[in-house]
Amino acid sequence: ETGVTQTPRHLVMGMTNKKSLKCEQHLGHNAMYWYKQSAKKPLELMFVYSLEERVENNSVPSRFSPECPNSSHLFLHLHTLQPEDSALYLCASSQERTGKMNTEAFFGQGTRLTVV
Amino acid sequence: ILNVEQSPQSLHVQEGDSTNFTCSFPSSNFYALHWYRWETAKSPEALFVMTLNGDEKKKGRISATLNTKEGYSYLYIKGSQPEDSATYLCAFNPMGGADGLTFGKGTHLIIQP
DSSP states (O other): OSSSEOOOOOEOOOOTTTEEEEEOOOOOOSEEEEEETTTTOOEEEEEEETTTTEEEEEEEOTEEEEEEEETTTTEEEEEEEEGGGOOEEEHHHHHHHSSSSSSOOOEEEEEEEEEO | OOOOEOOOOOOEEEETTTTTEEEEESSSSEEEEEEEEEEETTTEEEOOOESSTOOOOEEEEEEEEEETTTTEEEEEESOOOOGGGEEEEEEEEEEOSSSSSSEEEEEEEEEEE
């Protein structure tokens, strides 16, 4: 248990569905992140929230929509996804002292998403 | 585009042997270099966060070194054990950029009994 919980662990959705991934951190951190891992690719940063404000959108298509209602919760809303969006989606949190990620990140176990 | 390279991609090591692998990263605008261990069906777990050139950190049988001037870091495992089998990821955090980490593809380590 790393203190970062993601639900669901597995998700199968059709291309016309709308679903949401949820992440909750119990570590008192002030920054949260979404990463994506596709087959044979490195972990790719998608979104960064610092103090509940989005500070980075790493050229992610608008069919992915993040939401950070408070410092403990992070959502990734999904709609009209494509089969190539099938991947492992990881949430992470950290404590940023100076606005830079010089402290370790704590990761959830991820949501394995399959788009059919 | 930041480029973080790890080598080798995969590695088979006999139990009891020592091993090491490499991470290379941009030498300009360096801020921090992270190492994570990712076991199958688990979350990536931080091993080290390194910020200073010449840093050397150790956790049990695992250690890491950092050369920010030439842009590389080594991870060493002494006396490998089966529980060391995992994917080892390094991640780069640049100075002046946006927050978040740029990861390498990882080194997949298998310890053979």
